[in-house]
Amino acid sequence: DTGVSQNPRHKITKRGQNVTFRCDPISEHNRLYWYRQTLGQGPEFLTYFQNEAQLEKSRLLSDRFSAERPKGSFSTLEIQRTEQGDSAMYLCASSLGTSGATQETQYFGPGTRLLVL
């Protein structure tokens, strides 16, 4: 069990640039979640996948945010035309869940810290 990994761990970009983050879940996990955590706050849920299907995306912060999980394994989160307000920690989590179940434990990655200048 290698745990959830995220790359890069840190990203500095200029306002207006696009950025993409990658998350590799625990290998047998079928569910993958993205969260954003700003300073002094708890994580805020953005979107999640069950296998390759994106089951919830209404919580993405704007249409500049998009996520994919093309083969049901790793996932990417892209932010287009970054703004200074996008500076935050972006967390990924994975779990092994059955349909409709809510109790499974989510295992978190170390996060990608984004700074938009």
Add this chain to the structure above:
Amino acid sequence: AQTVTQSQPEMSVQEAETVTLSCTYDTSESDYYLFWYKQPPSRQMILVIRQEAYKQQNATENRFSVNFQKAAKSFSLKISDSQLGDAAMYFCANRGGADGLTFGKGTHLIIQP
């Protein structure tokens, strides 16, 4: 909609003592789950303990236990025999549907040696 409130931004406890972290929540779901996560400095978040809302018995994991008061929508975490390694941010979270977790703002726990 779900909300989670942690009213203690910071708590301090002497090593080996007991500390209780508070959490209240609101949910419209009848079936939901509550969690406490720990986030050490510059390290990833890990699950401390979880509670199924339909269970009346309070969950316990070694030195960690919860006091779940369903009618009051309260879910506090008790840490017994506090250790230096317990120092971290602690987040209370709720999950009531198939979406992600709803987190509180966290409590910063300081352990005094």
